[in-house]
Amino acid sequence: GVLVIKLDTTPIDSIIRRSFDRSVQAFVVNHAGVLLAHYDPALRYSTIGDLNPDESAAIRKTKQFAEIPQPSLKLASLRRDVSDARPGETHTSSEYQFQGTRKIAALTGMNSKNWVVGITVPFTSIEASANRLLYSFIPLILLVLLFTVFSAFYVSRYIVRPLGDLLQKSTLLGAGDYSVQADIKGDDEVTQLARAFNDMASQIRINKEELESLNENYRALSTHMQSVVEQERLSIARDIHDDLGQNLTVLKLDLEWIENHTVSDSIDLKKRMNEMRESIKLVTATIQRI
Numbered sequence: 001g002v003l004v005i006k007l008d009t010t011p012i013d014s015i016i017r018r019s020f021d022r023s024v025q026a027f028v029v030n031h032a033g034v035l036l037a038h039y040d041p042a043l044r045y046s047t048i049g050d051l052n053p054d055e056s057a058a059i060r061k062t063k064q065f066a067e068i069p070q071p072s073l074k075l076a077s078l079r080r081d082v083s084d085a086r087p088g089e090t091h092t093s094s095e096y097q098f099q100g101t102r103k104i105a106a107l108t109g110m111n112s113k114n115w116v117v118g119i120t121v122p123f124t125s126i127e128a129s130a131n132r133l134l135y136s137f138i139p140l141i142l143l144v145l146l147f148t149v150f151s152a153f154y155v156s157r158y159i160v161r162p163l164g165d166l167l168q169k170s171t172l173l174g175a176g177d178y179s180v181q182a183d184i185k186g187d188d189e190v191t192q193l194a195r196a197f198n199d200m201a202s203q204i205r206i207n208k209e210e211l212e213s214l215n216e217n218y219r220a221l222s223t224h225m226q227s228v229v230e231q232e233r234l235s236i237a238r239d240i241h242d243d244l245g246q247n248l249t250v251l252k253l254d255l256e257w258i259e260n261h262t263v264s265d266s267i268d269l270k271k272r273m274n275e276m277r278e279s280i281k282l283v284t285a286t287i288q289r290i
Contacts, residue, residue: 027117046071075096077093078105087109088111102123255276
């Protein structure tokens with residue numbers, strides 16, 4: 001006779017129903033593709049894919065499922081993924097459609113038996129989890145946006161605008177307006193830069209004022225020196241005119257007296273006296289020009 005061992009998987013079904021719900025379902029399947037346990041008891045001993053003739057003959061030979069209907073669930077891709085499962089390893093199946101729902105399964109082979117344990121999750125649950133995660137991040141995203149707006153406002157108010165004002169004041173300083181001063185608010189790097197600009201502008205203004213004062217003193221000194229030189233020239237000219245003029249006048253008078261009191265008809269003497277008279281005229285004219 002043939003000894004047939006009936007496998008009772010009811011305890012496994014109970015554990016599955018207690019541990020999971022309808023959205024996340026677990027199952028146990030052998031490598032032939034027969035469901036040994038499932039969240040839905042009606043699917044027990046169904047095949048997840050069509051059996052080939054050899055697999056059907058082997059099941060009939062063992063008579064393990066001889067009295068139980070074995071309809072196929074037509075899940076060919078899941079059947080291939082179950083065949084690839086190895087003990088101690090977990091991998092994810094391809095997407096498949098079951099009862100109008102898109103699903104995906106995590107499959108793990110068992111060490112002691114030629115079984116595979118799977119947990120199926122509908123894509124709607126995955127999308128719902130992703131949406132919940134997204135919604136949980138919305139406050140954080142809003143906070144980041146708020147921080148970004150505040151940072152942009154801060155950069156515009158406390159960095160860009162002061163730099164623009166500093167650039168404008170630098171342009172005025174380069175154009176010759178040494179009285180410009182940058183606005184100083186706070187104690188950040190931009191404020192320190194504005195303070196350094198103000199110090200530079202003040203020093204330039206002081207240097208310019210000192211230079212203008214030196215130029216004014218130089219002009220006054222130059223004018224005074226010209227006045228002194230002119231006065232000294234006039235004084236020297238006056239002294240020369242007075243002293244030499246008087247002496248020449250006396251010399252001319254003496255020459256006339258000598259000419260009047262000389263009885264000699266010497267031609268040489270008269271010639272020498274005429275030459276002296278002409279020399280006196282030339283010197284007198286030169287003194288008058290001075």
